[in-house]
Amino acid sequence: MRDRLKQLPPVALVILGTILAIVLLAVFKPSAPTRDVSERHDRVRFILADPGAHSPQIQLFGRVQSPRAASLTAVVTANVATIPVRAGSKVSAGQLLIQLDDTEAALARDRARATRDEAAAQLQTTRLRYQSDKKNLALEKKLAQLSEDNLQRLQSLRGKQLVSQTQLDQAEEAKARAELSLSQRQLSVSDFKNELARMEARLASAEAQLQQAELDLTRTRVEAPFDGTVTHIPVAPGERVRPGEPLLSLFADADLEVRAQIPERYLAAVRNGLDQGELAASTELEGRTLALNLKRLAGEASDARGGIDGLFEFVDGVPAAALGRPLTITLTLPARDNLIAVPATALHGLNRLYIIDDDNRLQRTAADIVGEAMEQSQSQLLLQVPDLQGGERIMTTQLPQAIVGLPVDPQPVPGSNADIASPEESSGE
Numbered sequence: 001m002r003d004r005l006k007q008l009p010p011v012a013l014v015i016l017g018t019i020l021a022i023v024l025l026a027v028f029k030p031s032a033p034t035r036d037v038s039e040r041h042d043r044v045r046f047i048l049a050d051p052g053a054h055s056p057q058i059q060l061f062g063r064v065q066s067p068r069a070a071s072l073t074a075v076v077t078a079n080v081a082t083i084p085v086r087a088g089s090k091v092s093a094g095q096l097l098i099q100l101d102d103t104e105a106a107l108a109r110d111r112a113r114a115t116r117d118e119a120a121a122q123l124q125t126t127r128l129r130y131q132s133d134k135k136n137l138a139l140e141k142k143l144a145q146l147s148e149d150n151l152q153r154l155q156s157l158r159g160k161q162l163v164s165q166t167q168l169d170q171a172e173e174a175k176a177r178a179e180l181s182l183s184q185r186q187l188s189v190s191d192f193k194n195e196l197a198r199m200e201a202r203l204a205s206a207e208a209q210l211q212q213a214e215l216d217l218t219r220t221r222v223e224a225p226f227d228g229t230v231t232h233i234p235v236a237p238g239e240r241v242r243p244g245e246p247l248l249s250l251f252a253d254a255d256l257e258v259r260a261q262i263p264e265r266y267l268a269a270v271r272n273g274l275d276q277g278e279l280a281a282s283t284e285l286e287g288r289t290l291a292l293n294l295k296r297l298a299g300e301a302s303d304a305r306g307g308i309d310g311l312f313e314f315v316d317g318v319p320a321a322a323l324g325r326p327l328t329i330t331l332t333l334p335a336r337d338n339l340i341a342v343p344a345t346a347l348h349g350l351n352r353l354y355i356i357d358d359d360n361r362l363q364r365t366a367a368d369i370v371g372e373a374m375e376q377s378q379s380q381l382l383l384q385v386p387d388l389q390g391g392e393r394i395m396t397t398q399l400p401q402a403i404v405g406l407p408v409d410p411q412p413v414p415g416s417n418a419d420i421a422s423p424e425e426s427s428g429e
Contacts, residue, residue: 057372083236362404
């Protein structure tokens with residue numbers, strides 16, 4: 001073996017020695033000292049569960065609206081003459097808002113009046129013609145009778161060869177003409193009622209057209225239908241408008257209300273409070289707190305999520321507020337028992353709390369949001385937690401890695417119901 005090693009080249013011997021040294025070091029390397037890893041405890045804050053009676057408050061977002069908001073449109077085709085008001089102007093009922101050029105409407109009225117006068121004249125002519133036809137009918141009957149008598153006399157004379165055939169033919173022709181005239185006169189008298197009805201209907205139609213033309217003439221003067229505020233004027237003087245085109249929008253500023261959507265989960269409590277008259281609401285407007293009253297709920301859902309709009313009225317008079325202005329409403333619901341007030345950081349997700357047990361480990365419990373409340377000048381969530389009886393430690397720190405059984409280092413929230421000095425601290429003092 002030794003001889004074989006001597007036969008190897010020096011480079012191979014160096015490589016072989018290096019490999020042997022590495023193997024020996026790996027085998028006889030001393031083990032690293034071990035150290036126990038202590039379990040990590042996150043420091044968290046907590047309060048004590050204290051179920052009690054609270055009046056939940058919910059925040060709603062609404063807009064100012066008016067149940068009497070009108071969009072006035074053109075009724076006639078005309079040019080805009082004058083616009084004496086501007087957007088934002090306060091107007092009174094009957095005040096002129098827009099004056100349209102009334103030239104065309106006046107001409108239409110004059111044409112309608114001429115048509116009415118013509119129909120009235122035709123009606124009078126019909127009545128006079130009837131009176132004349134009644135008188136002439138008696139004469140026509142007498143002429144027909146005379147023609148009949150003359151024909152009979154000539155026929156008698158013809159039998160005696162005293163008159164010519166030509167005279168007899170002329171008498172028969174005169175009788176036929178008399179009978180035809182009598183028939184026509186009789187028809188005219190008999191048809192009088194129908195002709196009278198036609199003329200009266202024509203006159204009534206002309207009267208209606210005249211009234212419509214006079215109404216259109218008055219509608220060239222656009223007046224305010226009620227006291228209010230002008231919001232929008234989409235036309236300008238000189239512009240030509242046609243029936244149905246918008247002229248001006250306004251709303252009754254003395255009858256404002258606030259429309260706000262009430263989420264589905266609060267509807268039962270809101271309906272109950274509305275029936276019992278135990279709801280209170282308020283809003284902030286230009287630095288003032290204004291009281292509101294929920295008058296009614298809308299008759300249909302406002303969107304696919306099932307929320308229903310509530311209509312609020314101002315209690316102490318209507319303020320000066322622009323239509324469509326957004327407002328935040330604080331709605332106070334009737335008081336409920338066994339509710340727990342916690343800061344928003346205590347709620348994980350939307351429906352769970354973490355309780356710190358006697359071993360300082362986290363335990364999860366379900367919770368339902370009922371509303372909000374101001375507790376000690378701070379906004380608190382009001383929760384319904386059926387599993388809590390009172391005195392349990394509720395973690396108020398948001399832990400993204402919070403899981404059941406996680407060990408924590410609990411510390412009371414300063415100034416809370418859990419902020420009580422420990423016995424050791426009391427003895428030290």
